[in-house]
Amino acid sequence: METIVNLTNISKNYGKEKALATINLSISKGAIYGLVGQNGAGKSTILRLIAGQSAPSSGNIQLFGTLNSAAARRRIGSLIEQPAFFPNLSGYDNLEYYRIQRGIPEKERVADVIHDLGLSHYADKKFQHYSIGNQQRLGIALALLSNPDFLILDEPINGLDPFGIAEIRRLLLNLNQRKHLTILLSSHILPELEHLINQVGFLHQGKLIEELSMAELQAKCQGHIELKTTRPEETLAILEEKLNISHYQLLPDKTIHIFKAQKWIPIIIKALNDDQLQILSIAEKSQTLEDYFLEMIGGAQND
Numbered sequence: 001m002e003t004i005v006n007l008t009n010i011s012k013n014y015g016k017e018k019a020l021a022t023i024n025l026s027i028s029k030g031a032i033y034g035l036v037g038q039n040g041a042g043k044s045t046i047l048r049l050i051a052g053q054s055a056p057s058s059g060n061i062q063l064f065g066t067l068n069s070a071a072a073r074r075r076i077g078s079l080i081e082q083p084a085f086f087p088n089l090s091g092y093d094n095l096e097y098y099r100i101q102r103g104i105p106e107k108e109r110v111a112d113v114i115h116d117l118g119l120s121h122y123a124d125k126k127f128q129h130y131s132i133g134n135q136q137r138l139g140i141a142l143a144l145l146s147n148p149d150f151l152i153l154d155e156p157i158n159g160l161d162p163f164g165i166a167e168i169r170r171l172l173l174n175l176n177q178r179k180h181l182t183i184l185l186s187s188h189i190l191p192e193l194e195h196l197i198n199q200v201g202f203l204h205q206g207k208l209i210e211e212l213s214m215a216e217l218q219a220k221c222q223g224h225i226e227l228k229t230t231r232p233e234e235t236l237a238i239l240e241e242k243l244n245i246s247h248y249q250l251l252p253d254k255t256i257h258i259f260k261a262q263k264w265i266p267i268i269i270k271a272l273n274d275d276q277l278q279i280l281s282i283a284e285k286s287q288t289l290e291d292y293f294l295e296m297i298g299g300a301q302n303d
């Protein structure tokens with residue numbers, strides 16, 4: 001699998017302040033990678049480094065397999081800071097201005113991105129009359145103008161209503177699937193990215209504290225039954241033999257986690273009672289993605 005970007009031991013200091021420390025991160029072609037962290041965690045700093053808008057204090061960044069290549073950087077489209085659009089010009093004319101300024105030869109790209117972002121009805125309206133959602137869409141349209149292979153978006157769904165969020169999500173998924181666009185985006189709200197990203201990196205106080213595929217994250221958050229009995233090994237034998245339960249885990253403290261069996265609590269209690277096994281506790285547990293994130297940050301804060 002082709003690697004689009006690879007960060008090795010990246011750090012970034014602003015004066016005496018360490019904004020990033022020893023970041024190692026790699027994104028493969030076709031991924032939609034979500035960088036998640038609280039305000040000030042360092043998300044924008046990483047995005048700016050990858051987009052070539054600032055230089056790391058140490059470490060190196062490989063883009064499309066090359067170091068420090070202007071040609072590789074031209075394959076990136078980014079929306080990191082809100083672009084300076086002219087309030088008195090229409091959305092179309094603003095994009096046309098940037099097309100010429102950036103030397104993008106294909107004149108039809110402006111109409112293409114306006115269409116892709118669902119802005120056709122607003123193309124001739126002055127930017128100053130754009131809603132927050134449409135301002136955001138025009139920013140993403142600008143990032144896509146050069147037909148990039150790699151799109152970087154800082155908090156692209158910040159300030160959008162649920163309808164706007166769903167629309168941007170659909171658009172990005174479509175671009176990813178249809179054009180194999182690799183996407184890196186950031187957010188401080190993990191659930192907003194849940195149905196969009198396939199990989200997540202948790203950033204906290206300038207450190208990448210965990211990286212997971214979405215499937216791994218969802219497995220970690222899936223609901224389970226937590227069971228404690230006086231004789232755990234015998235309990236497992238009963239669960240397997242009598243109830244055919246195979247998705248379970250015995251933790252070092254002898255607590256049993258049973259997965260994919262939430263509605264089974266009464267049946268489990270009956271089966272264990274029938275065998276005179278004493279239940280110390282049994283409860284259904286689940287965790288939202290946001291709970292998981294907060295718990296992990298809590299853990300990192302205590303390190």
Ligand SMILES: Nc1ncnc2c1ncn2[C@@H]1O[C@H](COP(=O)(O)OP(=O)(O)OP(=O)(O)O)[C@@H](O)[C@H]1O
Nearest residue numbers: 014017019037038039040041042043044045046188
């Ligand atoms: N140009 C700068 N000069 C000095 N310090 C900076 C600069 N840019 C960022 N920082 C500091 O670096 C740290 C990381 O900031 P960054 O903007 O990357 O975080 P973030 O995760 O994007 O947060 P937010 O969600 O608030 O944008 C912060 O402590 C911030 O104050």
